[in-house]
Amino acid sequence: MRREVPIAITAVVGIIFLMSYFTPHFPLNVLHNSATDIFMIIAAFSILLGVLNLVRVNLEKISKKKRDWPFSIVLILGLLVMTIVGLGFSKGRNFMELGTNFRYLYDYVYNPLSATMFSILAFFIASASYRAFRGRNLEATLLLVAAFVVMLGRVPIGYYLSSWLPTNYHLGDAASWIMNVPQKAGQRAIMIGIALGVVSTSIRIILGLERTYLGGE
Amino acid sequence: MSEAIGLWIGALLTLGIFSFLYKDNPLYKFCEALFVGISAGYFVVISYWQIIVAKMVDVLRVGFDYWIVLRYFDFQSWLPLLGGVFGILMLLRLFPKIGWISRWSLALVVGTTAGLYFTVYLVSNGMMQVKSTIIPLYVAGDMSTTIGNIVVVLGTVCGLIYFFFSKEHKGVFGGVAKIGIWFIMITFGASFGYTVMSRMSLLIGRMDYLGISFGEFLKLLK
Amino acid sequence: MNFFEKLLVIDRRVIFLFVAVAIAVPLFFKVNLKVDITPEVRKVYDIMENLPEGSKVLVAFDYDPGSMPELQPMAESFIRHCIRKKLKMIIMGLWPQGFIQANQALEKVLKEEEFKDVKLEEGVDWVNLGYAAGNEVVIERMGSDISAVFAADYRGMKLGNLPLMKGVKNFSNIDFIYNLSAGYPGTQEWVQFAVDKFGAKLAAGNTAVQAPLIYPFYPKQLLGVLGGMKGAAEYEVLMGIPATGVKYMFSQSVAHGVVCFFVIIGNLAFFLTRGKRKSGGQK
Numbered sequence: 048m049r050r051e052v053p054i055a056i057t058a059v060v061g062i063i064f065l066m067s068y069f070t071p072h073f074p075l076n077v078l079h080n081s082a083t084d085i086f087m088i089i090a091a092f093s094i095l096l097g098v099l100n101l102v103r104v105n106l107e108k109i110s111k112k113k114r115d116w117p118f119s120i121v122l123i124l125g126l127l128v129m130t131i132v133g134l135g136f137s138k139g140r141n142f143m144e145l146g147t148n149f150r151y152l153y154d155y156v157y158n159p160l161s162a163t164m165f166s167i168l169a170f171f172i173a174s175a176s177y178r179a180f181r182g183r184n185l186e187a188t189l190l191l192v193a194a195f196v197v198m199l200g201r202v203p204i205g206y207y208l209s210s211w212l213p214t215n216y217h218l219g220d221a222a223s224w225i226m227n228v229p230q231k232a233g234q235r236a237i238m239i240g241i242a243l244g245v246v247s248t249s250i251r252i253i254l255g256l257e258r259t260y261l262g263g264e
Numbered sequence: 265m266s267e268a269i270g271l272w273i274g275a276l277l278t279l280g281i282f283s284f285l286y287k288d289n290p291l292y293k294f295c296e297a298l299f300v301g302i303s304a305g306y307f308v309v310i311s312y313w314q315i316i317v318a319k320m321v322d323v324l325r326v327g328f329d330y331w332i333v334l335r336y337f338d339f340q341s342w343l344p345l346l347g348g349v350f351g352i353l354m355l356l357r358l359f360p361k362i363g364w365i366s367r368w369s370l371a372l373v374v375g376t377t378a379g380l381y382f383t384v385y386l387v388s389n390g391m392m393q394v395k396s397t398i399i400p401l402y403v404a405g406d407m408s409t410t411i412g413n414i415v416v417v418l419g420t421v422c423g424l425i426y427f428f429f430s431k432e433h434k435g436v437f438g439g440v441a442k443i444g445i446w447f448i449m450i451t452f453g454a455s456f457g458y459t460v461m462s463r464m465s466l467l468i469g470r471m472d473y474l475g476i477s478f479g480e481f482l483k484l485l486k
Numbered sequence: 487m488n489f490f491e492k493l494l495v496i497d498r499r500v501i502f503l504f505v506a507v508a509i510a511v512p513l514f515f516k517v518n519l520k521v522d523i524t525p526e527v528r529k530v531y532d533i534m535e536n537l538p539e540g541s542k543v544l545v546a547f548d549y550d551p552g553s554m555p556e557l558q559p560m561a562e563s564f565i566r567h568c569i570r571k572k573l574k575m576i577i578m579g580l581w582p583q584g585f586i587q588a589n590q591a592l593e594k595v596l597k598e599e600e601f602k603d604v605k606l607e608e609g610v611d612w613v614n615l616g617y618a619a620g621n622e623v624v625i626e627r628m629g630s631d632i633s634a635v636f637a638a639d640y641r642g643m644k645l646g647n648l649p650l651m652k653g654v655k656n657f658s659n660i661d662f663i664y665n666l667s668a669g670y671p672g673t674q675e676w677v678q679f680a681v682d683k684f685g686a687k688l689a690a691g692n693t694a695v696q697a698p699l700i701y702p703f704y705p706k707q708l709l710g711v712l713g714g715m716k717g718a719a720e721y722e723v724l725m726g727i728p729a730t731g732v733k734y735m736f737s738q739s740v741a742h743g744v745v746c747f748f749v750i751i752g753n754l755a756f757f758l759t760r761g762k763r764k765s766g767g768q769k
Binding site (some may be wrong): 148161177 | 497509522701713714744746
Binding site for chain 1 (some may be wrong): 444445
């Protein structure tokens with residue numbers, strides 16, 4: 048019951064979507080559209096599940112005074128402030144209009160934090176390139192050369208470094224050629240391989256052979 | 265004035281995150297925890313107004329009106345109720361004793377995704393890519409396109425042969441697989457170059473923001 | 487330890503400092519470098535130029551503030567183009583932050599010199615449908631019926647009451663789709679569903695991380711690609727309004743030069759000390 052019903056639901060829904068691709072007529076189209084509409088609402092509840100789990104984990108951290116527990120208070124407070132402001136103090140459904148409290152928090156707290164979190168990767172990528180990027184063999188050297196050509200060719204410095212070469216032979220043109228020819232070929236091979244993998248995994252899931260998504264027990 | 269204060273709050277938070285580059289410290293941990301909390305709060309607000317109110321309450325209200333006024337049961341309008349039930353089943357995952365029932369909602373999600381992916385990946389990522397690779401190997405009067413097409417076809421075929429692990433990579437087959445790996449190395453090199461570009465762009469944006477904030481500070485001092 | 491051995495074990499904070507200086511210093515100099523235009527960006531521009539006045543363009547904002555420096559300039563350029571060509575914009579987002587980024591871009595463009603006297607009416611010239619959860623399933627559903635996904639715009643105004651959305655049932659009533667994407671869900675999903683299943687016309691602006699993954703779709707499935715900040719700069723040059731993208735190109739160039747320099751130095755130090763490491767080395 049605990050595993051059989053979900054496997055049956057997966058199979059039925061999967062087959063509906065498979066068949067509706069080829070015969071998009073009644074009743075498959077109605078079932079397809081209904082399943083899609085339900086999916087979108089479940090997706091929203093999944094977001095709420097993530098948030099509630101986060102709250103649960105951090106409340107546990109605070110109650111058991113685990114390592115760095117004061118920062119969990121900051122987390123919960125941040126969550127509460129943003130939620131209360133967005134739900135109650137920001138013009139209702141027009142919560143994201145310029146001038147609302149929610150928009151103020153989004154523009155001057157959330158925006159800088161989010162943008163900065165990803166930007167510090169620039170430092171680490173430079174450091175990692177310096178320490179680990181070695182042309183030890185032919186394959187690594189090919190990788191290195193391709194990276195160099197693209198890095199320099201995709202910025203104006205590439206033009207200035209290679210402007211003495213004939214037209215169509217500048218670094219920018221070389222970078223374009225790499226992106227549109229060998230890179231595309233390699234990427235395409237990877238994409239086709241992934242597609243075959245996804246297709247086989249999908250059919251295994253629909254047939255109930257793949258059950259790892261159900262978890263233990 | 266409030267914009268200037270806002271810019272300053274943003275700048276201080278930005279510097280707080282950057283302080284991690286020196287070493288891990290309480291200011292960074294504060295900013296990190298604040299970021300996670302604010303993000304989670306943001307998702308709650310968006311989920312409420314954009315999904316629960318817009319897709320459930322509003323739609324159910326229409327269905328309810330139909331029933332009350334016209335005694336007509338509009339299936340589409342009542343569907344969000346079923347979605348809501350499945351959604352609540354999903355939330356029961358938080359309770360270990362009855363968490364197993366969330367598998368029903370998960371099964372619907374997985375089944376939908378599996379059913380969709382089977383066809384779209386086969387078509388878009390499989391067949392359309394093969395179709396795009398079937399290109400003329402000789403274009404009269406255009407040597408660069410001819411060479412480009414040959415390289416694309418060669419690269420795709422050799423790359424696919426490299427990923428075929430059911431046969432040992434020896435002899436001619438191994439040689440072709442080796443060419444495939446060269447193309448894949450060029451692909452990764454190009455990806456690395458673009459990744460550097462992307463990360464640097466993000467940092468440039470942040471540095472510019474700090475510059476603008478500092479400019480506002482100088483204006484305030486004047 | 488000789489000089490090159492010391493170089494190999496240098497504190498990473500020194501590298502961080504070099505990167506920070508390489509990026510910050512050029513920002514003080516207003517240098518607009520020459521930006522060459524790639525065919526994949528020019529195609530997007532040409533498609534937009536050839537759209538008749540009043541055409542409906544769906545703009546999907548699938549990114550968050552983390553990708554703002556790359557995608558926001560693209561969004562602003564694209565909105566400028568839509569306003570200039572008097573195209574109708576239907577805005578939406580598959581990412582929760584996307585539709586707010588759209589509003590930010592629109593507010594900024596409407597304050598600019600060329601556009602500050604332009605009167606755009608919400609619901610007539612543009613509409614922001616907001617966010618829909620469900621990733622690719624949203625695109626799939628919009629392909630048959632947009633109102634099944636968005637019954638109203640983000641403010642709650644019913645689609646049927648909006649003049650812009652009258653007669654817009656699905657992708658067949660939309661002239662062009664432009665997707666700004668930072669990852670999943672994004673351009674690949676739009677290609678898989680909107681293009682291959684419903685025959686829509688699509689071009690994309692991607693972060694530089696995502697761009698190489700999208701190239702296989704170009705040009706048969708994807709009509710054009712703007713990759714990273716360079717793509718944004720190219721579009722600004724084509725529009726004749728150099729803005730953030732072009733401004734950042736100097737910093738970008740110096741930063742790339744610094745990374746290349748570090749890689750060369752690292753390799754040099756590695757190979758020059760390799761012999762010592764192989765023979766067991768002496769301090």
